[in-house]
Amino acid sequence: MTIRPIAEAEWPVFATVFREAFNSEAPPAVVDRYRALSELDRLLAAFDGDQMVGTAGALSFAMTVPGGTAPVAGVTLVSVLPSHRRRGILSAMMRRQLNDLHEGGEPVAALYPSEAAIYGRFGYGRAADSLTFDIPRHGAAFVPDAPTDPALRLRVADPARARKELEQVFEIVRAERPGQYARTAARWDDLLADEEFDRSGTGALRCVIAEDGSGPRGYALFRVKRKASEDDLPANELLLQELYAVDPAAYALVWRGVLERDLIARVRAWSRPVDDPLIHLLAEPRHLRPLWRDDLWVRVVDVGRALSARAYAAPVDLVFEVEDAYCPWNARCWRLSADGAGAVCEPSSAAADVTLPVSALGAAYLGGRPLVGMLRAGLIREHTRGAVARLSTAMSWEPRPCAALVF
Ligand SMILES: CC(C)(COP(=O)(O)OP(=O)(O)OC[C@H]1O[C@@H](n2cnc3c(N)ncnc32)[C@H](O)[C@@H]1OP(=O)(O)O)[C@@H](O)C(=O)NCCC(=O)NCCS
Known part of the structure; x- marks a missing residue:
């Protein structure tokens, strides 16, 4: 089994493998969009002899982390072809990808x-949750x-024509x-695409914008x-794809435009953050009928660089020991010192206050999953009384994380 980056000419085979693995019906035009979304030089494939049997890719994101933006x-x-599953191909691709990330x-x-x-075994932790509302x-x-x-x-707007305005709002909220x-x-092309495949049995993509004299909000x-x-009463469902606003009044107005739309029996909204202000706005929040699910999973690839790249909600200075079977460079003691001026996380030879799996660090990285919960679950070991609570408070963040757009 070989794992290597693909050549540009191998994209069609790459696409055939992941379409088969995902049981996907994506037509050629949609596969072209996947290609446009992909970074060809960051695609890896696994080969059994000459046959491509596994795929994996990485995208270069600028992502919001507590206190700023990080790469x-x-x-x-x-994906792995059904004919080649449970033979360790995913594991080998994950190992290769993590090594590549570590090296540059x-x-x-x-x-x-x-x-x-699937991914906990590779050191990913459930870092963000989201709610589905059914109102x-x-x-x-x-x-x-x-x-x-x-x-x-x-204002009712054509989504494609309103793209600049949507981008303007999103740039502020993200x-x-x-x-x-x-x-x-x-x-954005993919988000606003409105082909038969994108509709998959639902209607056309629609848009409302809240604005004032100075522009969209x-x-x-x-x-x-x-x-x-x-019974001759409306039964239609409004399926909310995304809703963003830069201030509370605009937020409330856009939600009203969605919830009060005529001839709609219910509104289903996916990927809402767990601290969605709508929870406070509805007079009877039981009508949200929220369904919890996981959103982003995060893997800390390089402990020192990752933990120095975010801000902390409270000053902290302690030593933690990381367990990491896939990335041995992380498996050691680290000292984290953070205050209002910044954060430094460096290798340490001091005794650890806390021992934790790297997946717990990933889960806590975006500020949405307190480490104290994992301590209570018996997944973290505390050697200095109160150390997990201090680290947990420092790593927590408001607002709660949510990517809300699958990639
Ligand atoms: C998920 C998928 C990539 C796994 O590939 P694979 O080569 O069979 O995985 P591996 O053989 O390396 O399995 C590694 C471990 O993960 C486990 N595992 C693999 N897929 C799993 C799944 N879907 N659920 C739970 N555990 C899973 C294996 O049992 C194995 O466990 P072990 O280490 O305890 O033996 C493959 O089944 C697939 O392509 N599925 C459809 C597409 C998909 O879901 N892709 C992932 C998108 S995020």
Whole structure:
């Protein structure tokens, strides 16, 4: 079994492998979009003799992390042909990718797993969660003191034509929430694509924008799935793709535009952050009927560089020992010293206050999964009383992380 980067001419075979592995029906035009999204020089393939049997890729993201932006490798297009599974090909590709990153790539990797049980063994930790809301029309009322702004108005827009305005809003909001990543032109092309494949049984992509005299302040992208009514009352479902706003009044107005739309029986919203302000705005939040799921998984590839690249919510100075079977360069003691002026994380020969698996560091990296929970679960060992609580508080962050756009 060989693992190596692919040549440009091998892209069609690469695409055939991942389409087969994912049971994908993506037509050629959509595969072309995947190619535009990919960075060809960062695609790896596994070969059994001459046959390509596995694929993996990385994207060069500028991702929001606590206190700023950091380079993060977005791991994607991971697949192994059904004929070659459970023989260690994924494991070998993961090992190769982590070595490559260590030798000249990003200190942190992130991915969306197809199944949550796969990547913990490779040192990834569940770093961000998201909620799915399923809100009936009669649950749309807001609390009486929900913010309003008379300068704001709602405009129906063609999503493709409104792209510049959407980009303008997104550029502001992405800097606030850890996990959000800068979108390339190809990413926006893909997000706004509206082919038969993208609709997959739902309606056209639609858009509303909240704006004032100075420009856009929020938007929602959604589709409406038409459903037959049994009692002559509306049964259609509004499927929210994304909703962003730069301030609370615009946020409330865009949600109103979605929730109060006529001839809609329910609004389904995926990938909402766990601290979505909508939770505070609905008069009866039980109508959210939230369903929890994992969003981003994070792998700390280089402990020193990764932990020095983010900010901390409280001063901290302690030594922790990392267990890491896949990246031996991480498996040692590290001293983390952070305060309002910055953070330094360096190898240390002092005794550890805490011992933890690298997946726990990945889970805590974006600030959304407190280490104290993993201590209570027995996944972290504390040697100095109170050390995990101090590290946990320092690594926590508001707002909670959420990437909300699968890559
Ligand atoms: C997921 C996939 C890439 C695994 O490839 P593979 O070459 O069979 O994986 P490996 O043989 O290296 O397995 C490594 C370990 O992960 C486990 N594993 C693999 N796939 C798993 C899954 N879907 N769920 C749980 N565990 C899984 C294996 O049992 C093995 O465990 P072990 O180390 O305890 O023996 C492959 O099944 C696939 O292509 N699936 C469909 C596409 C997909 O889901 N891709 C991932 C996108 S994020």
